[in-house]
Amino acid sequence: MSVIELKVPQIGEAVREVTVNTILKPNGTYVERDEIICTFDSDKASIDVPAEQAGAISWVAQEGDDLAIGAVFAKIDTAAANTSQPKAAEQVAKVEPVKTESVQNNEQTYASNHPSPAARKLMDEKQLSAQQIQASGKDGRITKEDVLKAAQNQPAKTEVKSQTTAKTENLEPKNLTTRSERVEKMSRMRRTIAKRLVSAKNNTAMLTTFNEADMTAIMELRKKYQDDFLAKYGIKLGFMSIFAKACAKVLMEMPEVNAQITEDGNNIKYHDYADISIAVSTPTGLVVPPIRNVEKQTLPELEKSIAAVAKKARDGALTLEEMTGGTFTITNGGVFGSMMSTPIINEPQSAILGMHAIIERPVAINGQVQVRPMMYLALSYDHRIIDGSTSVTFLVKVKKLLEDPTRLFLDL
Numbered sequence: 001m002s003v004i005e006l007k008v009p010q011i012g013e014a015v016r017e018v019t020v021n022t023i024l025k026p027n028g029t030y031v032e033r034d035e036i037i038c039t040f041d042s043d044k045a046s047i048d049v050p051a052e053q054a055g056a057i058s059w060v061a062q063e064g065d066d067l068a069i070g071a072v073f074a075k076i077d078t079a080a081a082n083t084s085q086p087k088a089a090e091q092v093a094k095v096e097p098v099k100t101e102s103v104q105n106n107e108q109t110y111a112s113n114h115p116s117p118a119a120r121k122l123m124d125e126k127q128l129s130a131q132q133i134q135a136s137g138k139d140g141r142i143t144k145e146d147v148l149k150a151a152q153n154q155p156a157k158t159e160v161k162s163q164t165t166a167k168t169e170n171l172e173p174k175n176l177t178t179r180s181e182r183v184e185k186m187s188r189m190r191r192t193i194a195k196r197l198v199s200a201k202n203n204t205a206m207l208t209t210f211n212e213a214d215m216t217a218i219m220e221l222r223k224k225y226q227d228d229f230l231a232k233y234g235i236k237l238g239f240m241s242i243f244a245k246a247c248a249k250v251l252m253e254m255p256e257v258n259a260q261i262t263e264d265g266n267n268i269k270y271h272d273y274a275d276i277s278i279a280v281s282t283p284t285g286l287v288v289p290p291i292r293n294v295e296k297q298t299l300p301e302l303e304k305s306i307a308a309v310a311k312k313a314r315d316g317a318l319t320l321e322e323m324t325g326g327t328f329t330i331t332n333g334g335v336f337g338s339m340m341s342t343p344i345i346n347e348p349q350s351a352i353l354g355m356h357a358i359i360e361r362p363v364a365i366n367g368q369v370q371v372r373p374m375m376y377l378a379l380s381y382d383h384r385i386i387d388g389s390t391s392v393t394f395l396v397k398v399k400k401l402l403e404d405p406t407r408l409f410l411d412l
Contacts (some may be wrong), residue, residue: 002079090409115142205383248274279327290326354378
């Protein structure tokens with residue numbers, strides 16, 4: 001049979017549907033086997049889809065279509081001839097060898113600079129080609145940061161107006177009644193985020209307890225050892241690794257906070273490890289990839305692990321395996337200036353810690369008022385599995401480790 005059907009592959013156990021994100025090869029295009037022809041958006045990540053066989057492709061689905069697992073999205077005519085016409089190319093090469101070589105080099109550059117799904121979207125928005133971008137990703141892959149850097153280097157388009165025209169425009173009254181609206185389809189990830197948030201609100205007995213931490217000791221620690229830490233490990237010491245390590249230590253002491261209710265609602269699953277999900281903001285939405293076995297990692301290892309997953313998340317390069325799991329979540333609204341919030345549980349987990357902005361405030365220290373860098377902490381938890389006293393105790397223990405990080409290093 002010369003025509004084969006391409007079907008949406010099984011991506012993950014929980015994935016039932018995908019959205020066609022970008023079609024890379026137009027109808028009738030000859031594609032090689034294993035050549036990337038489109039990208040799918042699943043609930044958790046973007047996936048590059050290769051051609052199963054070489055031939056001429058014809059599309060059944062269109063960009064933006066929602067497809068069930070196993071649905072046909074394209075067909076390939078394996079009997080079709082390659083229309084690249086190598087003989088004609090050879091004739092052109094004899095007449096204009098320099099131009100042909102230039103075209104071939106450009107094609108090779110584009111092939112090696114294959115952009116990530118997030119970078120590809122941004123390239124379309126900025127109207128940039130692969131030849132205009134200096135790739136810095138693995139194996140010459142174009143990242144989102146590469147596209148942003150190239151966009152900044154693009155010459156700004158300016159419109160020259162005469163002084164008379166400018167003065168006339170300033171005198172004309174502005175049309176304040178012009179009001180426009182537009183409707184855009186929600187991305188697959190945004191729809192999934194919305195469903196999960198509503199589910200967490202409706203299906204858990206969620207409460208939030210608050211406390212505050214004096215960040216003086218941690219800030220002094222970072223200031224004192226930052227240069228040595230960077231010189232030895234090649235990465236800066238941040239707040240997230242210290243918070244993750246503190247939470248992992250307490251999670252091992254209080255397994256109920258690290259547990260979750262099973263799907264049947266009748267059992268509790270306990271974990272003897274701390275896989276802490278770190279919330280990362282990306283162009284397509286919030287993702288929470290887990291860092292595995294935080295309780296066993298050192299601070300340098302944690303910093304590198306967090307930096308690696310954050311970069312892959314922003315580049316849209318996380319795999320489904322890297323997005324799966326997690327026993328506890330930390331989210332840092334402080335990077336956006338949030339002073340206090342109530343984070344929503346990341347199901348099926350039972351608790352999430354919210355970090356916030358560090359703000360200098362007057363506090364009472366040994367009967368005297370002092371200005372200290374303070375951070376509000378918020379722990380949202382599922383009251384079905386975690387009692388109020390347990391949640392308060394957990395947050396107090398984390399607070400003590402943050403205010404006296406020496407206890408963390410001495411395992412006290």
